[in-house]
Amino acid sequence: MRLSNKLSHALSCAALTLAATPALADTVWLKNGDRLTGTIKVFDGGKLVVETSYGGTIPVDWKQVKTLESDRELMVKQDEFTGERAKSLKAAEDGKVTLINGEAPKTVELASIEQIIKPKPILEDLVWKGNVDVGLDYKRAETDTDDYDVDFKTTARHGAWRHNAEGGYNRESQDEVTTTNNWNAEYALDRFLDEHWFWQGRVSYTRDHIEDVSSQRTIGTGPGYQFWDDELGAFSLATLVNQNDYEYKDGGSDNFYSLGLKWDYNRYLVGKTFELFSNGELGKPIGGDSEYELDAEAGLRYKVTDWASLNMKAEKNIVSGAKDGEIDETRYSVGFGVGW
Template sequence: MYRVVLNRLSVAYLVVASVGALPLSAVADEIRLKNGDVITGKVVRKFNEKVVFKTSYAGDIQVTWSEIETIKTDEPLAVTLTDRSNLKTTLESYDSGKATIKLAQLDDDDEDGKKQYEEKEIPLADLLYINPTPELSGVGVNWSGRINLGGSVTQGNTDTTTLRLDGESIARTLNHRLTVAAVVNRATNNGENTQFNNRSSIKLDRFISNKWYVYANNTLENDRFRDIKLRTMTGIGSGYQIYERPDRNLFVEGGLNYVTVNYYDAENESYPGARWALKYDHRIFGGSTQFFHEHEVLLGLDSASNALAFTKTGLRFPIINNFNASIQYNLDWAGQPAEGRKSTDSALIFNLGYVWQ
């Protein structure tokens, strides 16, 4: 009799344990790789042929999309297909290399009054993005940018004030990217200006493929201590976006610019030039710190001495939420500066900043 009771208790325990385990497995997405490995967790997003998968044992991991044999998600995800259509659907694979998606509601309800959906099986290769950013989906704009502030005030035997303000804002859609940037530097020593310059720029990129784009740019610059009343650089060109990811960005571009310089004292000048530029940033130290480097070079086509170079290299460190601190080294060089001026200006800069994206 005791044996019968124990057996019944064992069966009841197994049933309760099995039922209790169902919700745990029901909330997990699953991908099966071609080598037979199975990974459970939650699908975060897919971009650049990588799917980011959140696991309880290893955090976020990246899996190459072409190595996935089947996929199953328990909740609807935003999906962009290769034909640029967007939908919200669960994914489930019944055949290797394919996934079933829910396309649209049918007119008829089922017996319980619930809406029915048309299901369609597609190759996994037709899934372009999962949970894409607004610009990748092609139906929105992704705004990102930063603003930095630095300065100091000393009083006593020395009376100095320095102020630096710079910012950049980027609006990205599927086929366009607008970048607006500006920097202002001011410094006084015992009431006299020792630094007074401004630089602003605007650039519009038009992507003609996933990587290639054409652009138009314009830059305005003023610097009293370099005798530059107004320098204008306007041009067009082409660029190639090597990386465009949350953890890494890199593009190179080149084109033609026309440079016009109005001086305070020297004779005004203008000339055509060839332009080369690079912009790179990369997350390091586990993604908490960002290394960045930018440079822009202009070579005068009428004279090799009409050359300009601008570089910026540094690190951004997170503080709290979207606030960060940065240290950077800037160098500006002119092959033919105004009379009595030096060719090179450099600065080591410490800033506090705010980033949005």
């Protein structure tokens, strides 16, 4: 009986000890003497992003990091295209970190590291992100209105290649009469030549069942520049030479070449709680009848959780001076979405 009491007391002490032991966490030591504990999410674009339980998501200037450690597997890249999968990271002397991988640990300079990400099961350096936004509006009054707005956008990067896909569907009706009914899809492939410069090829299609311009097909290619792309946002510009094919509701058609300036911008604020975004393209025909084209959107997302958000945005679509018809549409929407 006495032995049983001792055993019970020992087990109780062990349980209390385990309960009081803090969960394993990554640690970042800063040059000013501070220390952050949490989970290293990513290092990219000069910013180390650490998720903490006490301060949310904290971006840290990489130049202010003295050393760091993590017990998780991480992909550490010392150039733009190749990397090493480390079983863990161990703190080293100032300005360095030790990569633990089997029996041959390797200490490297922090300044030599270009990126730290969580490895993927197949393509280890694959970075995939995107979002889907949905807006719905039903009004029942003297005039019944139904409004649907669904948009998606996603990018996936592996090494020197980046795949971009986006699309949307808009439909609006009043008293069972359809006033807006269109959809669009686009795919672009980027080949990075160095850290910032890339070459893009893209194809897009827009179908409209209401407006005079019933369909638009565009194939383009040209150089682009990535100003930044990290956990806190991205900004790129691309200049394209496009071949455009228009078809009109009355059966007419237009074929011409154009020059286009395409932009893609997003930025997180207040610890990634808010996201500002804008993307679109401004085009000028080469010897065509239309004066210019603009297809753009801008908006704000509020992150409710890590994956869910509320959004509001404005969209503008202009085809000015077309031979058989023009477009001048502005849409405002409020809705919800998911992101990854």
